[in-house]
Amino acid sequence: MVTALVQLRGALQDARLPLELPSAAGERAGRAEMVDQLEDYVIPRLMTLDAPLLAVVGGSTGAGKSTLVNSLAGRRVTEPGVLRPTTRSPVLVHNPEDAEWFGADRLLHDLERVERPTTDPGALQLVAADSIPVGLAVLDAPDIDSVEEQNRALAAQLLAAADLWLFVTSAARYADQVPWDFLRRAAERSAAVAVVLDRTPTEAIDTVSTHLARMLASRGLKDSPLFTVTEEVVSDDGLLPAESVAEIKGWLDSLAADADARSMVVRQTLEGAVRTLARRTHGVADAAAEQVAAEQRLREDADTAYDDAIARVGEASADGSLLRGEVLARWQEFVGTGELLKSLETRVGWLRDRLVNAIKGKPQQAERVTVAVESGLETLLLEHAEAAAERAEASWQSLAPGQALLADAGEDLGRASRDFRRRAERAVRDWQQGVLEMVRTEGADKRGTARFLAYGVNGLGVALMVVVFAHTGGALVGAEAGVAGGAAVLGQKLLEAVFGDQAVRTLAERARLDLEQRTQELLDAERRRYTDLLDSLAIDSDAPDRLRASARRVDDLRFATAGHGGLHPGQ
Incomplete structure (x- = not known):
């Protein structure tokens, strides 16, 4: 399976979509996300199934993600954002005994590892904390609805690398569209998700949590745990009272302590990611086929014009x-x-x-x-x-x-040189x-x-x-x-x-x-002058078939292992 996924990644990387077709922009973004997820999560996770469970804490602006992470760790490990948007590196909190699992050759390989707070979004700050149990790591991600595009992109990348999504929202923001777009994608790929309704007034807990539970069920997430955290005064250290997060911490600690439960979460998310990647590859293949057809049409148009000119000169x-x-x-x-x-x-x-x-x-x-x-x-x-x-x-x-090609040509191609x-x-x-x-x-x-x-x-x-x-x-x-x-x-x-x-x-x-x-x-x-523009695009006519073949290979292996305990690196 690892070999098949590496081949799928290669096919996706090679499937360039340079022509401005209606499907191109969306599929370009999707293709980049898929490559990132294969490199950041699927392939390394499949090779290290015994690595700690990675719970990524994501959510809307002002939902209290960093405060929740600090409270779970029992000390300030990440700085809450006083000003919005907050630009800083994501923070991964882990038990000291699990440090070896989070080197640059593991998950999220393109993020530089640092051990100090930084404003560099290209860095991953590692924090060792004894309060986090062995077998679990918690990652504080940027806001998914940040006004900064870089923050949004990083948040999406981190959530795609999660074994478990710990999605944090608030009574004021739980119905916002952006979080539900992420949750919809999580449901589509069967990712393990838990939802935290944070900063909720005591008198509104029942009403809001009931409505949120109905929304989760209607969107395919009825089995996702839903935790509530009431509005509380935050301590000088930036922590909520221990009892406010006790239920969430207890649930995460029990996952960390139960190897079978932890493995089940990992496999659920991993298998869902692999299934979704194979399915989405066919969409990229369709877009690549459209690119091939458009490139051929443009080339034929140029050839027709100049072949006709050559013939007319010959006749005249x-x-x-x-x-x-x-x-x-x-x-x-x-x-x-x-x-x-x-x-x-x-x-x-x-x-x-x-x-x-x-x-x-x-x-x-x-x-x-x-x-x-x-x-x-x-x-x-x-x-x-x-x-x-x-x-x-x-x-x-x-x-x-x-x-688009004519606009970027650098010369007037409507006239002779x-x-x-x-x-x-x-x-x-x-x-x-x-x-x-x-x-x-x-x-x-x-x-x-x-x-x-x-x-x-x-x-x-x-x-x-x-x-x-x-x-x-x-x-x-x-x-x-x-x-x-x-x-x-x-x-x-x-x-x-x-x-x-x-x-x-x-x-x-x-x-x-x-x-x-x-x-x-x-x-x-x-x-x-025309055909060189097309040649420079390096559109591969074999890319659609290669993409589909790679996706079918992954699906064949996935089906073959379905009755044998799920995904295994060598199968």
């Missing part, structure tokens, strides 16, 4: 769209407009000769085509990067967790250099030919770029596609004049794939 850079405007004008200057475009249907050989004559001595025009291509591609890439960012942001803004234009420029120039290198390599054995010399590497390179921009589905767009198609046919004829048909198809395909790869790398880098 291959369907002739770029062979318009400035690119087309500069290309027409280079190859010689008018006559060549009108002569596409004439003999290929004649067209090649005309191309040579038209292009001779035009290196400057080739450079202008290159610049126009660079500008057109950069504009295309920026346009779709911006569109993808807008679509991804809009989809995330439609979901609460997406809104500030350095995107610079990176796009570099990518386009690198692609163009790659195209020229392909031409240079392919024409290694043709550099001395008249046609290669006439066109030049730059001229052949821009011709290849033009062919790529009209290469949809691996087939060249024909003249029927209009002026852009005609421009591409001219480029292809020019390349064929030097390299031949098959080489041109291979070059165009290589250049197209290179452009697609560079486009994908650019837009994938933009996509990562």
